[in-house]
Amino acid sequence: MSTTAQPLKKLVSGIVLNLDGTLLNTDGIVKEILKVFLVRYGKQWDGREALKISGKTPIESAAVIVEDYGLPCATEEFISEITPMFSNQWCKIKALPGADRLIKHLRNHEVPMALASNSPKADIEAKISYHEGWKESFSVVIGGDEVMTGKPSPEIFLEAANRLKIEPSNLLVIEDSVPSVTAGKAAGMEVVAVPSLPKQTHLYNSADEVINSLLDLRPEKWGLPPFQDWIEGTLPLEPWHIGGPIIHGFGRGSKLLGIPTANLSTEGCSDLLSEHPSGAVYFGWAGLSARGIYKMVMSIGWNPYFDDKEKTIEPWLLHKFDEDFYGEELRLVIVGYIRSEANFPSLESLIAKIHEDRDIAERALDLPLYAKHRDDQYLKMP
16 A cells, blocks of 8 residues: 555545545546537537536436537437437447446445445446446445436435435545536535546645645545555556657657656657546556667656646656667557656756656566566567
């Protein structure tokens, strides 16, 4: 487990979880279906409504799309046409990073859990049926069709408390949207926000805590059993791969920070990156053309200190090279997680933290758990 002590925020005895955007990566399916659907009307989905429909009920979301795109149909007609398209895709929705881990952890420690979503209950049950162990983990499942008003009304959360037989003030809500955070606070509950839209954390001021992903949740802050899977400041991950030619970045790695990164393009890997938290620091192994295999630590995100507008992938190969290698093929196997990105009061404190990340990665990659992935076939290019 992590060795960093976590101060207690509030003692809770149960958790209420949202589904779409919190446990399931539903946004990707929504985007793909709307792209296809809007073509019928000669329209093109550009994602500008993502913030508007986040946390809304299905009817409210449909009304936003119909109005904003000027569709020649009523909201009810839109829903009747698009609902079968969604139903056929429930089986393809992947769990968000840390969701399975969290549910299993809470179940093993017999922490009461409720699932409260604006979606109809039948849709909720269909979605969770594709994820092993989820259905039996929740003692309460409430859909938006079981209450009079959906979030941001607190009604669904108060009903969850009633069914759990736990006082609202003793429950912790975990949510991804602003309306849902509002609903949780209105119900008198503690709220952890996991924003589903990038660079929007400033909208979540009313939450008791804002985290980058479920990987960053520390249950012990809320008086719940801590995770026991942190190893020397790192969280083991199911290995994943990414690669491509090395590109020019912002030019500040070597010059400003003294940390020469080997940047990769984010183009063509949006689906892969959506399965893993951005705004995060990872580590693993790097295969560089015919040069060899090296330890590496990397960030994926927007570099809060510099407030980048575009997402970047910035691996730091932990080896001293005598020359640049722009254009050479780089392959990475990511095996562990260190922390989420953070802003820093000074450039010096940022540099110090990056070097601390390097030291953590250096030590961790010597552990057999991580060292074995140095032999991953993905790294061994011709």
